[in-house]
Amino acid sequence: MQATLRWLQARADNVAVALLTAMFAAFILQIVSRYVVNAPIGWTLEACLTTWLWLVFWSSAFVLGDKDHVTFDLCYLAANRKLKRVFAIVTAAALLAGFLAALPATFDYITFYKIKKSATLRIRLDVVFSVYGLFAIAVILRSGARLLALLRGGPLPEGAHGEDIHAGDEAATR
Secondary structure, eight states, X not given: OHHHHHHHHHHHXXXXXXXXXXXXXHHHHHHIIIIISSOXXXXXXXXXXXXXXXXXXXXXXXXXXXXXXXXXXXXHHHSOHHHHHHXXXXXXXXXXXXXXXXXXXXXXXXXXXXXXXXXXXXXXHHHHHXXXXXXXXXXXXXXXXXXXXXXXXXXXXXXXXXXXXXXXXXXXXX
């Protein structure tokens, strides 16, 4: 199972690298065509925007770990272990509930865009925005798994840099 997960993680990383490479290539082509050849190409801007959108949501869903995301953890890091568990449970439950509640409307919105295409690349917009659906499902699955683990007494999330300023409090809270 671990080998399969590592393989899937590597493929998710490969997709992120391919998206970043495509975005960079379109960006360089855009600069060369506009400022060197003086003949701008319209589709390069759309390609950059679309690959950026996919890169952000794909990476957030499948590449980055919890510690890699931006967090506002000042109160969390200052809390004792019991309060940290409450914070973590409330956060996981709120993310799970929010994304689950928004999921039907999200899919309605994405599927609504099957009738439209992008301006220059002529890609259906439901395909362009489908990455957000993948992201939403990944957040739901991660939040649900985190909530279950926390409710079963699993480990608490660490701070952004792995620090836990109350590491010595473990014996005091038992």
